[in-house]
Amino acid sequence: MTWLPPSPFAVGSPRRRRTWLCAALLALGLHGLLLTALRTPDDRAASGAAAVIAVQVAPRPPAAPRPEPAVAAVPPPPRPVRVQVQAPAVPTEVAATITQAALGHATRLAPAALLSYELRRGPAKGEALLSWRPSPEGYEARLERWLDDRPLPSWFSHGGIDGAGLAPLRQTDERGGRARRATNFQREAGKISFSGSSLELPLPAGAQDRLSWMLQLAAIVAADPQAFATGRTVSLPVAARQGQLQTWRFVVQAPQTLDLPVGRVESAVFLQRLPDGPYEPQIDIWLDPQRHFLPVRLRWSRDNSEQALEMSLNKEPTTP
Template sequence: MRPTAGVPVRPLAVLALVVIALHALALWMAPGAAPPTLRAAPWQWRTIEPQRPSAPATGDTAQPQPQAATPPAALRQQPAPAVSQRAAPSEPARSAADAVRPSQSASTTPQGSEPSATAEAATPLAGPIALPAPALWRYAVTAHYRGRLVTGEAQLAWRHDGHAYEAVLQVSAPPLPLRIQRSTGTIGPEGLEPLRFSERLRGERAAHFDRERGRIVFSGNDPDVALQPGAQDRLGVLLQLAARVAADPARFAPGTTVVLQVATAREAADWRFRVAGLEPLALPAGPVTALKLVRAPRHEWDPWIEAWLVPGGDYGPARLRLTAPNGDWLDLQKSGTDKG
């Protein structure tokens, strides 16, 4: 038998490799087969807490300087800018200023109004007194109210026995509501020492002078305040000033400022009366020359108060004028006096 002719070896080897490769590819693409896993490096998250810098020294006004561009790794190591820490010290300063001038800014203070309460402390108006004799003072009332001129009448009943006193002011000028103010208290070496002040407009509110605790307490929800020496209420203060002026007129030269604590039915504050000097008045009761005192507003909602006291043995109020911030005004001018 003749042997079969030989087959070339290289083509057979190449064919074998191709067959093996095709089988391997078929196995990899089979449904149950899993593809090779590519493992990616996981993300690394880090939260870097910024270092809280210490509070800057007082007076430090240096501004943060712009930073040059730095690689991300360097930025993660920088502490947070200290802007909020620099701003923090200014907050207490604003709060202190607000405590001195609650709800009041310089722009809202009328020209010529009273200085801040911190500029001058309230002081008692010490000295001799000469209280007016008990009387009923009657007044003619004119008012500018909501664009119209109205008229009416008022009376101030003043009673005392040298130990206790009562003052009642009634103002009637329709369509304005009836206003009644009442001040009661005792009389001491320095004059009037009020115990209660009330005001009735559409309802009644009152201030109580608790001298044992040294407080002025209000009937509403208004906070009480410390009672200062020589404190008065808004009605009795006119009679207290009249008693001081009658006892020693020389102390009330033009330009003099009288400072004392005055309570309304809602609050108590330092009132400053400036002595404007003597002025001639043509009153319904007749012409007189009276000493004028002016109380400028402390807040934008306060009225201007002008009071005229007649020199002589009867320093009762001869005229009283109140001007509201909106321009409305109320003017009381003496029309007569009933003694006793």
Template sequence: PVANTVQEDLPQYRTEIPPAMSLHYHMHRGALRGTGELTWRPGAKGYVARLEGRIAGFSILTWVSEGGFDAAGLAPVRYTDKRRGKSELAANFQRGAGKITFSGPSTEYPLLPGSQDRMSWMIQIAAIASADPKRLSTGARLAMYVVGARGDADVWSFRVQGTEEVATGDSPVQAIKLVREPRKPHDTRVEVWLAPSLHYLPVRARLVSEGSALELLMQRAQPAS
């Protein structure tokens, strides 16, 4: 079935794609403590963005977004979500057919310009900020259509809350905080801190869904090999 899509017009932003980076985080998932690594590799033929979370040596989650670039910035083609003990799920952005389909649910969504997945939005929001830092003025709003691997899709509307100091592993970093408030009861609440000194990539993030929180706090960053 084709699901209803959003009823609001979403802006198309200018973007400046960040260079290849590898960000290492402390990761909290509920009471569990571990590490996370976000690897961003853009290239002439497209990109791969990957976040892997590990606890006690075991991989507990792996999010991978692969795609290319278009006038709206990142243009995902496939997003996979693998969690420990569960089957991998995928969202497929069928650009030729103009629709988004899933490996599990039979739901389909129209493929809107600028649509992102639950991995690529972290890079897309950095690319928007890099192209026009004034978009991160306190009180400003950024909005994008974000798709998960479980048949979920919605507008993520972020409000800019201002600059805060984030205590990363290397040294304190000035970062701009944005918050996405849930629109419906089971929506994900998102807080993200973007560092101008790191091409606006996230030095801290907190995602809360149905009472479960995933938190990332950067310890170090380096150019991706």
């Protein structure tokens, strides 16, 4: 049997045992410090790197999202809006008239004259007087008619003279010396109005009334007679009825020689307006080159009726 010395913790008094225990613990501590001091720098670096890695590998809590700065919503700039301005609507008939007026007609007005006509409608006979008075200030025209000693409505027109020729201001239908109906050409306002009606129409350049048209037509032909060969068309805007503005188109026919109460008329310029509808009259007019192209014969007819109203010059024109 091997002999072992007795343990110092088992020998002696309790006080002695405590002394030995403290000495043992102190020796162990010194031993640990000595081992740490004896370790190489590489061992210490490896140990530190492991610690760093351990720290870096340790999961981090997810970072809270940073709040975005509040930005006021800015509305997009308004898209440009193209404004379309539409011209007021003009009737096709009036638009054609305006185009014709834009081309313009030269005019040469006849001197003042008083023309006397024989008036016929079927078997009825009568007389008509056309008074034409131009002046630097304007013009006046009047047509009076009697049939079988009965007066028919007379027409009176007055106005100015401009670059388009006659420029009526007012035309009236008169009976018994009193105006019954009137057509007003409001030139400053650019419109045509009618008595007893609120209707208003645009006023194109060169517009005529139911009487002035025949004198305007004579002035147009007189300005350039050679231009009005057979087949040529002349258009006039005419306030023909109350509330109506029409385009009257006259077609030049072959020249004619007429035997009238006043005598023979050679090479009269013959123009014809065909009706535009069933209630429109056909109008035939003959202009005399020897009498300043004033009308020497006129005829209003419907459907070639024998009741056509016809005026034929029966006396030489005089000065009114």
